[in-house]
Amino acid sequence: MTPKITHIETLLVDIPTIRPHKLSMTSMAVQTMVIVRIKDDQGLEGLGEGTTIGGLAYGPESPESIKTNIDHYLSPLLIGQSLASINALMLRLHTSVKGNSIAKSALQTALLDLQGKHLGVPVSTLLGGAIHSHIPCLWVLASGDTDKDIAEAKALMASGRHCDFKLKIGSRHVKDDVAHVAAIKAALGDGASVRVDVNQAWDEATATLGMAALQAAGVDLVEQPTPAKDIDTLIRLSHKFNIPILADESVADASDILALVARGFNGGIALKIAKAGGPIDALYAATVSSAAGMGLYGGTLLEGSIGTAAAIHAWSTLPKLHWGTEMFGPLLLKDDIIKQPLNYHNNGVDVPQQPGLGIEIDEAKLAEYQRK
Known part of the structure; x- marks a missing residue:
């Protein structure tokens, strides 16, 4: 039955x-x-x-x-x-x-x-079958202190847990933020990929100034520099610089992505199961993004192990994640509510193999x- x-x-x-x-x-x-x-x-x-x-x-x-x-x-x-x-x-x-x-x-x-x-x-x-058993995972440097962030990143690189880093910026003056990011990139060198997430904090003039400086500093990617609904600015910026822009808050599901691409956006797309409505819907969004030639990124709303495991299962079915993932949510928490934590190593995380999500409360x- x-x-x-x-x-x-x-x-x-x-x-x-x-x-x-x-x-x-x-x-x-x-x-x-x-x-x-x-x-x-x-x-x-x-x-x-x-x-x-x-x-x-x-x-x-x-x-x-x-x-x-x-x-x-x-x-x-x-x-x-x-x-x-x-x-x-x-x-x-x-x-x-x-x-x-x-x-x-x-x-x-x-x-x-x-x-x-x-x-x-x-x-x-259930989502079509895993292609990957291990997916890349970056770490977010978000203390706001340059020396602390450098020390944190170097320790994680030395341990082999992460080699890609994203910095949360936008709460300070653009010149202070750029100086913070540039110092971290210089300290980590070419062995680490450094990206930034502005979380919608800049207007077009500020974004133009900031992105030019970030491009000169060797930053690899700028995520959502301008407000979510300011689509025209996001599109103009995507054509103005060589440094790619990642659309996050501007797109939730497949229809949002189709509309953004149809208007001329040429950057990447941050997929999130939460904003799409679930893993199935996030993979619909991934299909539209891939068909339009957009690079994919597995995003997070800082879920714990249950939500993170669900996203990992979804991302494991995608042929290519051009910008990797940020499925680090459980590592940000002091404790966990599952018996066996997810396995983070070798600059990424393993895809659970047990039935269902593969986790137990x-x-x-x-x-x-x-x-x-």
Whole structure:
């Protein structure tokens, strides 16, 4: 008999970060995850996660709204339904509930985990099959202190854990930010790729000044320098410099990417399962991006191990990730709520091979960090 969904539970989980993580719009010292547990009438459970950055500082969904909307609007549409078709279940959600991509991504992830456990295959198999067993993963230098960032990067390079680095900038004057980045690039040399994420902080004049200086400093990539809705500026900048631009907040799903490319953008695309609405939808976005000749990058909303594992499974099915990934979220947290952490080594992370997401909840840790 095909399993039917019987129960859906959501939990808010707060875990401190190993250091303050500074972005242009906020600074965070604790990450809040919405953990989803879907149970069926055959006794199995699927795990999902919905996570954002800094409450409402980053986007329109907060951890509290994600939980509320799953509990009151989305879960009732799934309870009692067959697990036979995840696409049919997601269509049911999309028909009745607009937006809420992070909440839907958490549910889609849990459904994939549950189905994978029933079939005895990893989520990557459900998504078409893994091409890679190990994917590259950069580290974000976001302390804001130049000497600390240099020391941190050199230690990670020496250990073999990371050789690519992204710097969060945009909260200071552009000349100060550029000096910070240039000093780090000079200290790390050609053995490290250095990129920056401006998180929408610059206007066109500032971006023109900043990107010229960053290009001269040897920076490899500039992510979302201007506001998400200022598409025309993003397109003009993509034609003005040799240094590539990565579109992130400007694009969420396949239709956004198609519209951006049709208007002349020629940079790269940051894929995120959360903003697309789940791993399946993120791979739709990847197909459109690849067809348009856009370079791909596996992005994160700083998910913990559950959300990160889901994204890793998705990215493992892509033939090429031109700019690698940033699936470092669990490493930013002081603790974890799964029994066996993801395996980070050799400048990347292994793709889990066990059924479903390939991870198991540590009930004691979950209880410790669950918001009371």
